Amino acid sequence: MSPTTATTFPQPPAPPDLAVDGTALSLTSVMPDLAVDRPAPSPVSAGPDLAVHRPAGRPPIVQAPYFPALDPAVEWLRDHRAALRAELLRSGSVMVRGLPVADAADFARARDVLIERPAGYKEKATPRTDFGEGVFSSTDLPAAQPIRLHNENSYTLEFPGTLLFGCLVAPEEGGATTVGDMREALRRIPESLRARFAEHGWLLVRNYSDLAGLPWQTSFATEDPETVEAYCRENVIGHEWLADGELRTRQRRSAVVTHPVTGEHVWFNHFTFWNRWTLDADVRDVLLDTYGDDGLPFDTFVGDGSPISEAEAAELDRVYTEVTARESWQRGDLLLVDNILSAHGRESYRGDRKILVAMGDPVPLAACRPLTPPAAPAAAPKE
Numbered sequence: 001m002s003p004t005t006a007t008t009f010p011q012p013p014a015p016p017d018l019a020v021d022g023t024a025l026s027l028t029s030v031m032p033d034l035a036v037d038r039p040a041p042s043p044v045s046a047g048p049d050l051a052v053h054r055p056a057g058r059p060p061i062v063q064a065p066y067f068p069a070l071d072p073a074v075e076w077l078r079d080h081r082a083a084l085r086a087e088l089l090r091s092g093s094v095m096v097r098g099l100p101v102a103d104a105a106d107f108a109r110a111r112d113v114l115i116e117r118p119a120g121y122k123e124k125a126t127p128r129t130d131f132g133e134g135v136f137s138s139t140d141l142p143a144a145q146p147i148r149l150h151n152e153n154s155y156t157l158e159f160p161g162t163l164l165f166g167c168l169v170a171p172e173e174g175g176a177t178t179v180g181d182m183r184e185a186l187r188r189i190p191e192s193l194r195a196r197f198a199e200h201g202w203l204l205v206r207n208y209s210d211l212a213g214l215p216w217q218t219s220f221a222t223e224d225p226e227t228v229e230a231y232c233r234e235n236v237i238g239h240e241w242l243a244d245g246e247l248r249t250r251q252r253r254s255a256v257v258t259h260p261v262t263g264e265h266v267w268f269n270h271f272t273f274w275n276r277w278t279l280d281a282d283v284r285d286v287l288l289d290t291y292g293d294d295g296l297p298f299d300t301f302v303g304d305g306s307p308i309s310e311a312e313a314a315e316l317d318r319v320y321t322e323v324t325a326r327e328s329w330q331r332g333d334l335l336l337v338d339n340i341l342s343a344h345g346r347e348s349y350r351g352d353r354k355i356l357v358a359m360g361d362p363v364p365l366a367a368c369r370p371l372t373p374p375a376a377p378a379a380a381p382k383e
């Protein structure tokens with residue numbers, strides 16, 4: 001194991017120029033130089049007729065014109081697709097407000113304009129309702145449970161490059177789908193932690209169960225243990241069957257990756273979301289009492305198997321809080337998210353809430369120049 005000195009990243013490729021408002025905008029200006037302070041961008045036009053508002057603390061927002069029906073709204077989306085995608089590469093997310101998107105079929109039509117290719121949902125980690133045609137509920141986790149920022153499927157060897165969320169029913173209170181710029185998160189993480197993660201990556205340990213988390217039959221979409229084993233072998237996941245027939249898996253992944261188009265380094269993982277220290281203390285105590293120290297449905301470690309302290313987890317959590325942008329949902333809103341530049345999460349909420357999600361533009365991890373190669377550790381992390 002080489003000694004940890006400082007975070008050194010390989011040089012990213014030259015970034016492409018991004019045409020915004022007819023002017024070439026060099027992404028060099030937003031390359032991660034590890035400087036924390038950046039001037040807040042002012043509203044700019046991302047193309048003809050498309051004003052992008054960038055209020056502080058909120059995702060960029062585009063107000064669509066009024067359309068009495070979906071057909072002209074879809075045409076409008078098609079006309080502005082390139083500008084919206086350009087904004088997405090620049091800001092990591094963009095909300096489109098005011099379209100007559102009223103059901104899953106409407107949402108699928110918008111998705112077909114904005115996202116080129118569908119991406120599957122593998123190694124499921126959250127309960128979702130399937131509305132067909134690649135449209136799901138964003139999550140069926142209880143309303144009281146906030147979800148910390150994470151990059152979708154950051155633990156799989158291929159993940160969606162783009163996510164599209166849509167609001168059919170806005171909650172009475174809370175319930176925003178939060179987003180956070182993971183370029184900025186990487187800059188803000190304390191150097192000592194960043195260096196550990198840059199060298200070792202992060203380790204995910206999952207225990208599958210009917211009682212906590214998801215059963216392996218749901219996560220791997222099969223009833224056949226041999227199919228799970230073959231999947232694990234092909235996808236660099238360590239697995240063991242436990243005495244009760246349940247499954248435990250371990251997978252090491254890079255904590256920092258490079259965006260395949262912009263060449264920017266980003267913090268890309270589920271580390272904080274699934275770390276034991278970010279559970280409510282009461283919940284953590286009950287889970288540890290019930291399932292034991294290595295039996296949590298999800299737990300995360302530094303990639304060498306070492307834990308982080310409660311104080312370090314709080315530092316990572318603070319960074320997520322600092323970079324979180326949120327906008328309350330309104331019926332018909334669409335939120336386009338670059339799953340590599342941005343993490344997403346969910347606030348707790350009250351009232352009915354129906355948020356759809358579709359995933360697409362799959363990206364292989366190998367295209368993101370992981371700093372740490374994937375690995376399948378066989379042994380439990382040591383205390």
Ligand SMILES: [Fe+2]
Pocket residue numbers: 150151152344
């Ligand atoms: Fe998610």
